[in-house]
Amino acid sequence: MPVELTGRFTQQYAYLPKGIQRKVDKALRLLDVDFRHPGLRSHPVESTPGVFEAYVDSKYRMTFERHGDSFVMRNVDNHDECLRNP
Secondary structure (H helix, E strand, O other), X not given: OOEEEOXXXXXXXXXXXXXXXXXXXXXXXXXXXXXXXXXXXXXXXXXXXXXXEEEOOOOEEEEEEEEOOEEEEEEEEEHHHHHHOO
């Protein structure tokens, strides 16, 4: 499925360290191929219906929504900050 980046996601991505950006890039490629990939551990965000969380690594997360045939990326940050405003 195609992956679309929101302005907020792009802005948050720019603030991440380069090593984390590479991990986000890998996670986005996995999401494009199979959003159920075990490495992503994708699951719904309990407090926000329709929004999903996926792992970037043990500390960082990204959130997204499914819109038709695409994923719309909402946020990427460390776990607490990302889920504070998914």
